[in-house]
Amino acid sequence: xxxxxMTKDPANLTMRVTAELAAPVERVWQLxxxxxxxxxxxxxPTYPATVVDHDLSPGGKVTYFMTGPEGETFHGWWHVxxxxxxxxxxxxxxxxxxxxxPNDEMPTTTMSVExxxxxxxxxxVMTSTFESQEDxxxxxxxxxxxxxxxxMSQMDAILAD
Amino acid sequence: xxxxxxTAQRPADExxxxxxxxxxxxxxPTRRDIVRTVVRAEHSVSALAERFPMSFAAVQKHVAVxxxxxxxxxxxxxxxxxxRADLRALGAVHELCDQYETLWRHRIDRMERLLAEPDPATTxxxxxxxxxx
Numbered sequence: 001x002x003x004x005x006m007t008k009d010p011a012n013l014t015m016r017v018t019a020e021l022a023a024p025v026e027r028v029w030q031l032x033x034x035x036x037x038x039x040x041x042x043x044x045p046t047y048p049a050t051v052v053d054h055d056l057s058p059g060g061k062v063t064y065f066m067t068g069p070e071g072e073t074f075h076g077w078w079h080v081x082x083x084x085x086x087x088x089x090x091x092x093x094x095x096x097x098x099x100x101x102p103n104d105e106m107p108t109t110t111m112s113v114e115x116x117x118x119x120x121x122x123x124x125v126m127t128s129t130f131e132s133q134e135d136x137x138x139x140x141x142x143x144x145x146x147x148x149x150x151x152m153s154q155m156d157a158i159l160a161d
Numbered sequence: 162x163x164x165x166x167x168t169a170q171r172p173a174d175e176x177x178x179x180x181x182x183x184x185x186x187x188x189x190p191t192r193r194d195i196v197r198t199v200v201r202a203e204h205s206v207s208a209l210a211e212r213f214p215m216s217f218a219a220v221q222k223h224v225a226v227x228x229x230x231x232x233x234x235x236x237x238x239x240x241x242x243x244x245r246a247d248l249r250a251l252g253a254v255h256e257l258c259d260q261y262e263t264l265w266r267h268r269i270d271r272m273e274r275l276l277a278e279p280d281p282a283t284t285x286x287x288x289x290x291x292x293x294x
Contacts, residue, residue: 031272
């Protein structure tokens with residue numbers, strides 16, 4: 001089991017995931033730092049991600065879009081708040097319109113990742129924080145039940161490999 | 162950007178509205194305290210007003226928000242309004258948290274799969290086949 005701990009704290013609008021990954025820190029960092037790698041795990045299999053801009057420096061932007069089964073696209077962006085390669089990354093994570101222009105009306109979350117070496121393995125702690133309860137409300141509005149079912153069937157396929 | 166990516170379709174509007182009401186209701190610390198209090202035992206609105214230093218009217222207002230979110234139910238006993246928790250609505254919030262959990266579990270599964278592949282940093286030319294895998 002890769003995921004070691006999952007702390008959900010709705011009252012404080014945060015969620016923390018701790019995972020142990022079977023690779024050194026530098027290699028795990030590449031999952032975030034290499035746009036081609038990022039594309040392959042960020043979105044669910046039915047909504048593959050395409051990373052457009054990828055500047056992982058403080059103040060930098062990462063932009064991407066995901067393509068749905070009917071060709072519809074969903075755009076998103078990260079605004080890099082802090083980066084300490086290959087150990088930590090903190091970004092503001094938000095939505096954009098179909099032209100990739102950040103949508104200020106939509107809620108953002110702050111996502112922080114910390115990588116710690118554990119022998120030749122890596123402990124990854126990912127913390128997501130909602131900006132406000134209002135944002136959490138609006139994210140909840142979007143729902144995702146069907147997407148989840150898709151992801152689960154994909155998971156079964158991976159496990160059957 | 163977490164939830165949207167998972168969205169294939171929006172759930173039925175009623176359930177969206179309902180989750181909205183629940184999250185809005187629970188955004189306020191006093192209302193969270195009221196829910197905690199009435200989970201343990203049914204209280205009258207006046208007992209709640211004594212317990213939380215605020216007016217009867219203020220408590221009534223909070224209770225009304227909680228009632229609209231279906232987090233509490235009210236019943237009248239003579240001239241007294243009794244409030245008790247209705248925990249079914251809390252399920253929606255837990256569900257949101259569960260969805261985040263599932264999302265990240267899946268992302269981490271995908272990460273693991275990638276890590277099991279040859280390191281692209283040491284592979285100069287990745288073939289199209291590898292890209293698509």
